[in-house]
Amino acid sequence: MPLYLPIAELSMNIFLVIGMGAVVGFLSGMFGVGGGFLMTPLLIFMGIPPAVAVATESNEITAASVSGALAHWRRQGVDVKMGMVLIVGGAVGSFFGAQVFTYLRSLGQVDLMISLAYVVFLGSVGGLMFWESVRAIYRQHKGIKPKLKPREDRHKAWIHALPFKMRFRKSRLYVSALLPLAIGMFVGVLAAIMGVGGGFVMVPAMIYLLGMPTNVVVGTSLFQIIFVTALTTIFHSVNTQTVDIFLAVLLLVGAVVGAQVGARFGLRLKGEQLRALLALMVLLVCVKMGVDLIVEPTELFSVGEAGSH
Amino acid sequence: MQNLGMRNLGRLVVVFWALLMAPSAIALVTDLSNKRIEIRYSFNGADLILFGAVGSSAVDPVNDEFDVVIVVRGPEANTVIRQKAKVGPIWINSESLTFPSAPGYYAVAASRPLSQIASDAVFASYGIGFDHLPILARTPRGLAAPDSDFRSALFRLQASHGLFRQEQDTVVHIGEGLFKTDIRLPANVPVGDFLVETFIFKDGTIKARNRIMLAVDKEGFERAAYDFAHGYPFWYGLVAVLVALTAGWLAGVLGKK
Numbered sequence: 001m002p003l004y005l006p007i008a009e010l011s012m013n014i015f016l017v018i019g020m021g022a023v024v025g026f027l028s029g030m031f032g033v034g035g036g037f038l039m040t041p042l043l044i045f046m047g048i049p050p051a052v053a054v055a056t057e058s059n060e061i062t063a064a065s066v067s068g069a070l071a072h073w074r075r076q077g078v079d080v081k082m083g084m085v086l087i088v089g090g091a092v093g094s095f096f097g098a099q100v101f102t103y104l105r106s107l108g109q110v111d112l113m114i115s116l117a118y119v120v121f122l123g124s125v126g127g128l129m130f131w132e133s134v135r136a137i138y139r140q141h142k143g144i145k146p147k148l149k150p151r152e153d154r155h156k157a158w159i160h161a162l163p164f165k166m167r168f169r170k171s172r173l174y175v176s177a178l179l180p181l182a183i184g185m186f187v188g189v190l191a192a193i194m195g196v197g198g199g200f201v202m203v204p205a206m207i208y209l210l211g212m213p214t215n216v217v218v219g220t221s222l223f224q225i226i227f228v229t230a231l232t233t234i235f236h237s238v239n240t241q242t243v244d245i246f247l248a249v250l251l252l253v254g255a256v257v258g259a260q261v262g263a264r265f266g267l268r269l270k271g272e273q274l275r276a277l278l279a280l281m282v283l284l285v286c287v288k289m290g291v292d293l294i295v296e297p298t299e300l301f302s303v304g305e306a307g308s309h
Numbered sequence: 310m311q312n313l314g315m316r317n318l319g320r321l322v323v324v325f326w327a328l329l330m331a332p333s334a335i336a337l338v339t340d341l342s343n344k345r346i347e348i349r350y351s352f353n354g355a356d357l358i359l360f361g362a363v364g365s366s367a368v369d370p371v372n373d374e375f376d377v378v379i380v381v382r383g384p385e386a387n388t389v390i391r392q393k394a395k396v397g398p399i400w401i402n403s404e405s406l407t408f409p410s411a412p413g414y415y416a417v418a419a420s421r422p423l424s425q426i427a428s429d430a431v432f433a434s435y436g437i438g439f440d441h442l443p444i445l446a447r448t449p450r451g452l453a454a455p456d457s458d459f460r461s462a463l464f465r466l467q468a469s470h471g472l473f474r475q476e477q478d479t480v481v482h483i484g485e486g487l488f489k490t491d492i493r494l495p496a497n498v499p500v501g502d503f504l505v506e507t508f509i510f511k512d513g514t515i516k517a518r519n520r521i522m523l524a525v526d527k528e529g530f531e532r533a534a535y536d537f538a539h540g541y542p543f544w545y546g547l548v549a550v551l552v553a554l555t556a557g558w559l560a561g562v563l564g565k566k
Binding site for chain 2: 001002003004010060062063065066067070071237238239245293295296300303304
């Protein structure tokens, strides 16, 4: 059954769209990730213009993060103060990211920027995650237990030296506000140019750089993602009018169902195994994007509308 | 009384004679099965039928052979063609050429292959066909004839998207000067006013031509959503966010059960 998408200006099969949402939802439910890094490339691959894919996916991530954040909220798993600082940073980052996006779109280089961002960030994060999980699986196999550092020593000296220290009670931290501001800003830029929530960068940064306790990491990250992707949606809508609500809602319908099934499926696997699988998937998307950049395209020319005259 | 009648008859004869003699007086009428295409949620392209009839003495529709060429041209839009080049290890868009008024849709249907209907020079003088459609590119020196690589890329790419068509649709002679053809609009057709031109060829020259209009427009909900997104982008973004928040909250509530 074809459905005409008024903003993307093309017609897609409604069941295909819902199905895509369901598959990505399944994977994101299983691994506990947002899935933006899978959905945006998939949408582009299906022929949705990259600008529409990125902006629309921001819109869908807002929705997907709300239900997750609510669940963490009920379990007291959100550090609101930390979240606020991350959001302020995210708002600034998202604003500049959207400006860069609009500018590069007018130059016809937005596809390149999206691909490069995916290759660089998915490559590094996926690589690190894969290395870490393989090491964990290996250690478990050998029965080696890594020594836990005491909480006080988790911050590096340069982090202690930063000014504007702030107390975050929920995270039991006394740390410079500049650090979460910078992390938030970085994630905001990624959200605006890649059509992702940015959890894959934010969660490791919160654990390893900020030293936040793991029970508030995911909830706080989702809390930030809601607001930053909402702002990103508005920025893209104002700058390029590329947010397709219909596409977002359809994807969401599939994603909600898929995530429920995926979450149940994920319970059967061990944490390290899940992380290794996730890392492989991340690397796969990265390699696909990278290969498309390197291999000589069969058609060297492409057509695009310059938009405003 | 009788005098008056004679004079009227005389006039009639003169008019009839003029009609008979003047080649421009070939009566050509065309019509479309649908002059207004509405893009709604279920839109997946449209097929139209163009009907036409030739009736006059310059072309005797029953005995004379004639050819029909129908050109459909969509709304003009600023179109950019980009060429990838290898920079270091990767392929990136490097050169680009802007066609400020390329048609968003261009289809040529004919009763025979164009080369059998008339000479290239004839088609060139009327700007009919992929090779002859007058199209200019924006250059530093102003509007100019485009580089041939970029020009052919424009036609190749638009043809691959189903937006440019040539030598694909045939005009069928039904008989008695009546002819028809199908006009295929793909799902990604641009909205706006379309011009449908019909040319009657005989012995390699144009004997008659006429033009009718066709409108393609988004309707109903699709029109409202598009206008809202482009007219009030901030409020559209806000609504999109509110929809997402509500949907996410609903999903959370339903998922808990």
